Amino acid sequence: MDKILIVDDEAFIRENLERILGEDGYQLFGCDGPKSALQIAEQEEIDLVLLDLNLGAASGLDVLQQLQAVDPDILVIIITGYGTVESAVQALKMGAYDYIKKPFKSDAIRLIVKLALEKRSLQREIRRLRRRSEADLLEQANMVGSSPQLLEVVHQVEDVAQHDTATVLICGESGTGKELVARAIHNLSSRQRQPFIEVNCGSLPFNLLETELFGHEKGAFTDAHARKIGLFEEANGGTLFLDEIGEMDMALQVKLLRVLEDRKIRRLGGNRNIDIDVRVIAATNCDLSEAIQEKTFREDLFYRLNVFPITMPPLRERRDDIPLLLDHFLKRYSREFNRPVREISAEALGLLSRYHWPGNVRELRNMVERICIMHRNEVITPDMLPVEVRGPAPQQNVTLDWVLPPQGMCLESMVEELETKLIRQALDMTAGNVAKTARLLNLARGTLRYKLEKYHLLDESS
Template sequence: MTPQLLVIDDQAQIRQFLREALGAEGYAVETAGTGDEAVTRLTETIPDLVLLDLRLPDTSGLDLMREIHRQFPSMCVVMMTAFGEIETAVKAIKAGAFDFIPKPFNLEQLLHVIKRGLETSRHARELYTLRRQGDSYLHSPGIVMSTAPAMQDIYETVRKVIVGDKTTILIEGESGVGKDVLAGLIHASSPRSAESFLEINCAALPEKLLESELFGHEQGAFTDALHQKPGLLELAHRGTLFLDEIGEMSLTLQVKLLRVLEKQTFRRVGGVQDISVDVRLISATNRDLSRMVAEGAFREDLYYRLKVIPLLIPPLRERPEDIPALADHFLRVYNLQFQRNFEGFSAGATAAMAAYAWPG
């Protein structure tokens, strides 16, 4: 399905530019020039993501974002900011915005933020819909609770470690076992649950872009750094930062991350000022980090800093007792998504799922 975007900006030329540029990338784009017009658009079509200017002629972007989230709690909102509005943009993120993009736009950066926002919000929308339907499986945020003994041991460990809310956690397991879901559960169960839970896939970005995303940058730090930008470490202050695929991080960035864990401070790219941060780091990997340490591909000191609490999620093929509940869960998800009413699985389908050697 084509992702639906709503652009809310009072400048016609910006609306036109984004309609054409994002349309060329395969997105369906609707626009609105005022808060009232945006509310009307939202009654007609529910978008997958909203690009919202901080300043509108009839309301503030912050107030409109709050109204959007009142009606659509899982809606992904990306704020668009002019020069000098960075502090307000940071407030918007703390109030629930997914991210912000400064004007004038860097199209590559904008497309990256949109892609990341759509991926993050897709699962959240499905879960919110299920909760509204009263789905009994989802008493925890986004997880079908496993009955496997190995997973019960993990849950017991989580219950013990969430009290010490600065303890780093390393989640290991094959791709697809639900490392991100477990990270979200840990955050939601911790004393930091009222604060931000931010995540990034370290394998998805080249080194320089990952560095900028994590640590932020100062204006002029590199060619496209037209404005100061806080990084995820700064935005996750008092909350949780989830670093997925940590094994793909370069040795150069590993050194900088180690400093954060040791000193609880960092510097933006191009910056000279130390910024103090209070953030819990949860990392995940599908690689054998101990082997990478032995081969010199991962820093030993960082490895032990990240692995204060190790959690190893076994693949589904090693916990077949979870297959029926997971199958039923996803049947409900896709019944809702595609407006179907399948009631269950045949005996043959159930047997096939039980016999399959599930990867992850």
């Protein structure tokens, strides 16, 4: 049953409207002022408001804005008397559905109300279909969540998947799901039955990455005992995902740019070009514009890759998705490890929702997996959470309790000792990744490399 709110300070008008509309079976609510109108709108899911523009000392335009703040999609029909038509037109500009002048006829009221409620019903059906469409799209993309930030990414994935030659650059912090986005683009495109091949550009040195990408002919170098087909050829017809593109050597960036421009590759030691049909998707968790300034990434390659940019939001910016992700991972790992864990206590969920998640979705997934391995409880409680989640947020500033001894000290050696300890800790936290360590310490990569050499820490970095 449709719910209609009538707001008019004249009891005769309210009673007349209630009599007319009551015959059509609507559920009616009547009031004479803004305060009671807002209370009813907050407590009931009102479908339509009949609002008088002149509510004594109150302005109907102000009430219109307040009602829209409660429900942005609420439909409002303005009731206006002689001399207030200009205000009614202003109300239309503010989002009112329509207006009707006093005195009004029963048939006119019934018709305008019927049309307004048909629009409301159509709006709801469109939203329902959109939600179902988005749910289907999320399922196809193998993504979990319902936040506006994630839905925006999913719609971008859907758009670019239809254009299967456009290069895509996916940016975002480590652990946000950039590979998942790349796979979704491939799986929703016409290339879905062809290979999806990934390579981490930061995990291989220049020579190995070059031969992995382009292949080589027999005898191209000392250990080339047989021909090797490169990943570009293996991915022909499909998608090549270049993860950590910001870590690629500058010399190799030149070759990649040529391939993207010409759609041809040449194996190492080869003497002929090979045509390829490959969509290239690149991903990075570093700021490529900063890398361009530092002369570690080519500007022309950046623009060639950045045809269709997608940014994955960090988990702390899509906290509404945390309960859905928790449920997804709980079902997965409780089944995998045959554990009874099914629920999360309200207190534990509150802690998880407030945590800053530096490792993003990957950190959340790993935490749930660890809990399912270690515990047999049915409900996750705060004591089962990692200490960093249970405790206060980590402090940004390093505090020192050193005291200058009476005999003095060598300041330079103490500073070097502190720098060495902090760099080692950062390397441990990033598994030796130089680019991530530089960002963690807020250093330029060149400065960090100098310090790694100075303190003989190169063997501890990758």
